[in-house]
Amino acid sequence: MNSIKDVAALAGVSVKTVSRILNGYEGVSPKTAEKVDKAMKELEYYPSAAAQALKGVGAGIVSLITDSLTTTPYSYGIVAGIQDICEKNGLLLMIGETGGNMANFSKLVDDFRRQRAQAIILATVYHREVEITQAFKQCPLILVNCFEKNTTHPTILPDDEKGAFDATSHLISKGHTRIASLTLFEEMVATDLRLQGYKTAHKEHNIEIDNDLIRRGVFRDDNDEFVDLEDVLRELMALPNPPTAIMCGNDKMAMRVFMLVRGVMGYKIPEQISIVGYDNYKMIAENLVPKLSTVTLPYFSMGQLAAKLAISEDQTAETHKVSGEFVERLSILNKHN
Structure with missing residues (x-):
């Protein structure tokens, strides 16, 4: 050299x-x-970056630790948002993955500290609780899409409750009062928050909540998490007063609902049943026919905010909720027309 x-x-x-x-x-x-x-x-x-750091010249490094964001298409927006702010501020973004094993988190933190990173961001694929044991007094830690039981670091979360509230309210504004909710697994943080948003929208519009319309849409099967979804849909449509709209836990579930409701059960979308997803995973939402109405998970905005907090002098330990946008496409029937 x-x-x-x-x-x-x-x-x-x-x-x-x-x-x-x-x-x-x-x-x-x-x-x-x-x-x-x-x-x-x-x-x-x-x-040499190491030599410059020893001389007191700032390396301008922000470090990102993830479980598997870089290989998860629908949540990669977090990485893109962080990179966007780093580029605008002339900072280098270094990325390390834990592979879902938090034991690797400590090692990555040590590695990035040796590189004189000015801040470390921890971002997870899905909204969940994490436990942080290391001290971060000199090099701040920012949490994205994850949280601690007691908040001790700046935390950025998607507003799942508001997202479901907005989607439900939109369906109600289109004349739907019988709205089914197909949820994800009960232990997922987003499940309870979205269900609360669904219920709050009903209450604010003075619509009675029918628990028969709330069903789990995923199942513990290694080969097919939607293995019993057809049975659930048939039970819903066999109710004395069946739903006119179905809200799905995510766009992947919505895609399977499309296949079953239309291809197997013979219903027309949206003429006989309206479908709404969650995630705005465009590879699915924009390629279904008709195109899927869904809620955007604000990952890019969350990543941008994380990077801004990372380079800010104020790292107050508070939680920032970022709202997603409801995207209406063609899978919803306006019953007022």
Whole structure:
């Protein structure tokens, strides 16, 4: 590898002059700085980040620790949002994955601290509780899509309750008063929050909540989590007063509901039954026929906020809820028409 001496020799200046330029000192003429820059590019020379950090030159590094965000298409927006802010502020984003094993979290924290990261962001694939045991007094920690039992770090969460409230309210505004809710697993934090939003919307519109319309839409099967979904749908449609709309726990579930309701059970969408998803996973939502109305999980905005907090001087331990947007497409019938 080329050294600072090689750069100085090619540029025809002293090693001290090159060092002054690398460390941002003034007093070097633009012409000399240009010669050094040209020499560095020609030799493909890059100063050691570790050496600069020892000299007190900020590395400008933000670190992201995830479970598997980079390989999870519908939640990759968190990474994109963080990267967006880092690029705008000239910061380097370093990413490490735990593979879902929090034991790897401690090792990654130590590794990133050795790199002199100015902040560490922990982001999870789904909304859940985590336990943080390390101290983060010098290098702040920001939590995204996850939370502690007692908040001790800045935390950014999707407003799942409001998302479900908005979706339910939209269906009610279109004349639907019999709305089924197909939920995800009970232990998932988002399940209870979205169900609360669904119920609050009914109460605010003075519509009685019918518990027969609330069913779990996923099942514990290694081969097919929707293995019994057809039975659930048939039970719903066999009710004396069946639903005119179905809210699904996510877009993946909505895709299966499309297949079963239309392809197997023979109902028309949205003429006979309206369908709403959750996630706005565009690969699904924009390719179903008709296109799926759904709620956006605000991952990109959450990532942006996380990066802004990471580089801010104020890292107050409070929870920030970010609202998603309800996206209406063609899977909802307006019953008022």
